[in-house]
Amino acid sequence: MSEERKETPEEQTQRIMANMEKMFGFVPTIYEIMSERPDIFNPSAHLGNALMESRKLALDKKTRYLCAVSAAASQSGEHCLSVQMRHAIDEGASRDEILESVMIGCYMAMTKAQSYALRKFRDELGEPE
Numbered sequence: 001m002s003e004e005r006k007e008t009p010e011e012q013t014q015r016i017m018a019n020m021e022k023m024f025g026f027v028p029t030i031y032e033i034m035s036e037r038p039d040i041f042n043p044s045a046h047l048g049n050a051l052m053e054s055r056k057l058a059l060d061k062k063t064r065y066l067c068a069v070s071a072a073a074s075q076s077g078e079h080c081l082s083v084q085m086r087h088a089i090d091e092g093a094s095r096d097e098i099l100e101s102v103m104i105g106c107y108m109a110m111t112k113a114q115s116y117a118l119r120k121f122r123d124e125l126g127e128p129e
Helices: 009-024 029-034 038-053 061-074 079-088 095-125
Strands: none
Touching: 009 029, 009 038, 009 079, 038 061, 061 079, 061 095, 079 095
16 A cells, blocks of 8 residues: 655645636736745635635625625725636626625725724814814
């Protein structure tokens, strides 16, 4: 009986990168850079895959990608926004669903900015007389 050889972290990284290129048509820059450190890259890639590609999650894939569109919009993630929009479209999302997801993300970014700025405003200028 022969023992099956375990993949090294570096081999695992190369396999993951090849799968990303196959799935996206390119390897995102963040993954290119992170792949220099398999100890950091591999767990991150596995988490992303578990959250976005697993069939065992409660949210369907289209909804997950619409959430990702909204989050990317809220974080001004231009490249992530493009990728997540394409994935959402591939999962059947409509133009209106994507637009609404973008607007929700933009709204959340605005309210976050307002929360910080208006608290600082009150701290510096006090309550109205």
